[in-house]
Amino acid sequence: MELIPKIPVADWVSSFTEWVTDTFEPLFDFIKNDFGDFIEMFAEDWLMNIPIWLFIIVVGVIAFFISGKKLGLTAFSVVGLWFISNQELWEELMNTFTLVIFASLISVIIGVPFGIWMAKSATVEKILTPILDFMQTMPAFVYLIPAVAFFSIGMVPGVAASVIFATPPTVRFTNLGIRQVSHELIEASDSFGTTNTQKLFKVQLPMAKKTIMAGINQTVMLALSMVVIASMIGAKGLGQTVITGLQRADVGTGFVAGLGIVILAIIIDRFTQNLNTQRGE
Amino acid sequence: MPIIQVENLSKIFGKQAKKATKYLDEGLSKEEILEKTGNTVGVNRASFNVEEGEIFVIMGLSGSGKSTLVRLVNRLIEPTEGSVYIDGQDLAKMDSKSLREVRRQKLSMVFQRFALFPHRTILENAEFGLEVQGIDKEERKKKARESLEMVGLGGYINQFPSQLSGGMQQRVGLARALANEPEVLLMDEAFSALDPLIRKEMQDELLELQQTMKKTILFITHDLDEALRIGDRIALMNDGKIVQIGTPEEILVNPANDYVEKFVADVDRSKVLTAEHIMKRPETVDVQKHGPRTALERMRKEGLSSIYVTDAKRKLYGYVMADDVAEAVKNEQKDLKEIMRTDILKVEKDTSMSEIFNLIHDAPVPVAVVENDRLLGIIVRGAVIAALAGNEVNLNGIDS
Numbered sequence: 001m002e003l004i005p006k007i008p009v010a011d012w013v014s015s016f017t018e019w020v021t022d023t024f025e026p027l028f029d030f031i032k033n034d035f036g037d038f039i040e041m042f043a044e045d046w047l048m049n050i051p052i053w054l055f056i057i058v059v060g061v062i063a064f065f066i067s068g069k070k071l072g073l074t075a076f077s078v079v080g081l082w083f084i085s086n087q088e089l090w091e092e093l094m095n096t097f098t099l100v101i102f103a104s105l106i107s108v109i110i111g112v113p114f115g116i117w118m119a120k121s122a123t124v125e126k127i128l129t130p131i132l133d134f135m136q137t138m139p140a141f142v143y144l145i146p147a148v149a150f151f152s153i154g155m156v157p158g159v160a161a162s163v164i165f166a167t168p169p170t171v172r173f174t175n176l177g178i179r180q181v182s183h184e185l186i187e188a189s190d191s192f193g194t195t196n197t198q199k200l201f202k203v204q205l206p207m208a209k210k211t212i213m214a215g216i217n218q219t220v221m222l223a224l225s226m227v228v229i230a231s232m233i234g235a236k237g238l239g240q241t242v243i244t245g246l247q248r249a250d251v252g253t254g255f256v257a258g259l260g261i262v263i264l265a266i267i268i269d270r271f272t273q274n275l276n277t278q279r280g281e
Numbered sequence: 282m283p284i285i286q287v288e289n290l291s292k293i294f295g296k297q298a299k300k301a302t303k304y305l306d307e308g309l310s311k312e313e314i315l316e317k318t319g320n321t322v323g324v325n326r327a328s329f330n331v332e333e334g335e336i337f338v339i340m341g342l343s344g345s346g347k348s349t350l351v352r353l354v355n356r357l358i359e360p361t362e363g364s365v366y367i368d369g370q371d372l373a374k375m376d377s378k379s380l381r382e383v384r385r386q387k388l389s390m391v392f393q394r395f396a397l398f399p400h401r402t403i404l405e406n407a408e409f410g411l412e413v414q415g416i417d418k419e420e421r422k423k424k425a426r427e428s429l430e431m432v433g434l435g436g437y438i439n440q441f442p443s444q445l446s447g448g449m450q451q452r453v454g455l456a457r458a459l460a461n462e463p464e465v466l467l468m469d470e471a472f473s474a475l476d477p478l479i480r481k482e483m484q485d486e487l488l489e490l491q492q493t494m495k496k497t498i499l500f501i502t503h504d505l506d507e508a509l510r511i512g513d514r515i516a517l518m519n520d521g522k523i524v525q526i527g528t529p530e531e532i533l534v535n536p537a538n539d540y541v542e543k544f545v546a547d548v549d550r551s552k553v554l555t556a557e558h559i560m561k562r563p564e565t566v567d568v569q570k571h572g573p574r575t576a577l578e579r580m581r582k583e584g585l586s587s588i589y590v591t592d593a594k595r596k597l598y599g600y601v602m603a604d605d606v607a608e609a610v611k612n613e614q615k616d617l618k619e620i621m622r623t624d625i626l627k628v629e630k631d632t633s634m635s636e637i638f639n640l641i642h643d644a645p646v647p648v649a650v651v652e653n654d655r656l657l658g659i660i661v662r663g664a665v666i667a668a669l670a671g672n673e674v675n676l677n678g679i680d681s
Contacts, residue, residue, distance in 0.1 A: 182396075184392055184394055184396040185396055185398065187352075187390075187392070187396065188392060188397075188398075190384070191357060191388070191389070191390040192384060192385065192389070192409055192413050192461070193380075193381040193382065193383075193385035193410075193413055193414075194381075195381065198413055202409075202412070203398060206400045207399070207400060209400075278399075278400060279400040279401075279441070280399045280400045280401065280402075280441035280442065280443060
């Protein structure tokens with residue numbers, strides 16, 4: 001055993017992270033400051049300025065229509081949101097919502113093109129698959145460390161860690177959705193002389209829409225699951241209340257905040273699922 | 282010039298294509314090549330021409346390479362060797378841009394499982410080819426609508442494919458292909474997924490449409506009846522090779538080898554064979570030169586109970602019966618016309634055997650095959666039965 005000394009992997013990773021931090025400092029500062037300000041503005045100046053009753057009514061109306069005019073989802077959304085505001089957790093909810101929205105949006109913007117690339121090339125698929133496995137199985141806490149190194153603390157590193165953790169399902173499902181389009185439809189498209197771009201936008205993406213949307217739903221759920229973890233590095237929101245409850249051994253506070261996350265999760269999940277309809281079915 | 286010219290076209294599936302083509306040239310069989318290289322021969326040096334306005338059928342069982350062959354024609358599959366000329370341009374050597382142009386302008390394909398886009402309405406499906414070409418919305422909608430009306434689906438334009446029956450879906454497939462106004466229609470087992478009654482209806486409709494469209498159609502099928510029904514010419518494939526090309530009659534009557542012969546053995550011949558194929562050379566007497574005595578002599582020699590009466594130019598006058606002739610000889614009558622009967626059963630040379638069958642079953646004399654009143658041949662009952670049984674077909678009418 002003594003023949004091979006301990007390989008200093010940890011040192012390598014640390015010095016690599018340091019190198020990245022130093023080299024890309026201007027970029028990270030820009031993201032930390034400007035993007036951080038934007039997120040804060042979105043949460044505090046926009047979302048929190050919407051009267052609570054108006055917010056709840058709008059969500060209720062949207063729920064009513066996207067669920068096919070059924071009352072279940074509508075009632076749940078209205079009562080759930082009212083309950084959170086009743087528990088004086090509205091600001092925390094808005095912060096959490098902001099974190100989830102931004103993390104999901106960025107994940108989708110990155111994930112879909114990578115998914116398409118992966119579907120078009122077997123080599124890319126071979127390279128990306130283990131990377132995606134790695135991203136998903138590495139404990140999410142680990143991402144917090146470089147996130148803090150790059151962006152210090154607050155919402156931005158929370159979003160960054162969530163993006164790493166939440167992007168893989170979108171990439172995978174986009175790849176899967178496109179690969180699942182039947183061979184004959186691809187032949188039909190080719191036989192009419194489509195360019196690759198035409199084929200992608202007129203046939204493959206519309207046909208894969210349902211699968212891609214399922215991936216996006218997964219991404220949103222994973223982003224939400226990062227909320228508590230991200231609050232350990234100072235991301236504001238319901239997660240922070242949970243952590244506070246934990247630190248003070250205050251079961252009640254922790255439970256109520258946890259319930260708030262569950263309510264938000266169910267609303268977002270049902271919303272994204274109901275939006276997932278395919279033409280012609 | 283033929284609109285499609287296929288020359289020595291081969292497709293090898295596998296990594297050792299070069300080696301396999303060399304073996305092909307050495308004349309090794311598909312199995313031997315599979316054993317030596319692990320590669321599958323899809324199409325083995327196929328050559329044929331398709332003339333403008335013709336329905337050319339490629340027919341073979343599954344695994345014969347016919348679906349691969351049609352995909353080589355529009356290069357959905359890359360050929361390993363050989364050339365495909367469309368309007369004189371070699372598709373196999375084209376860059377992808379020109380290839381796209383040819384596919385957009387000249388070739389349209391209809392698929393076995395319809396291959397309609399499920400997320401598009403019927404109208405949107407029919408306009409797909411035009412949309413891809415960048416034709417503006419109004420015009421492509423108009424053309425797509427016309428094309429849908431042509432196949433009888435004018436009323437369904439806003440439905441989705443899943444709301445339509447199989448037969449209707451394939452009409453959409455046909456309309457989508459026709460909307461492009463292509464020169465060549467490639468139909469890959471287009472009717473095979475339909476149930477038999479609908480299939481027949483679609484075949485009839487295709488033939489009807491073809492009367493006005495006059496498209497060049499390359500039709501792939503595994504169904505010999507279908508091939509014989511709609512094909513102007515048929516290419517028979519086996520193990521990736523084209524074993525025979527010919528008109529339906531030529532293939533039935535004159536199979537090139539044992540394989541084709543076995544293949545056509547079960548065909549309902551009564552629908553394909555015509556009078557021309559089963560008639561035989563008639564014994565006649567000349568109304569101007571011959572009298573009853575000659576007639577009797579000929580009939581005795583050939584063992585006939587009746588004989589047709591013509592003139593030197595083979596114009597048909599009637600027939601005489603042996604009994605009447607014998608009577609006339611006894612009475613020393615000189616003119617055949619006195620005993621000649623004129624209630625002749627006449628058919629044209631392209632009358633189908635199933636019709637002849639109905640005529641012949643109680644006819645006292647052989648049926649006369651005529652063209653402009655000239656006697657071409659006669660059909661005896663035995664020949665009809667033999668032909669239906671598939672053994673002996675007289676080749677009088679066919680150059681062989």
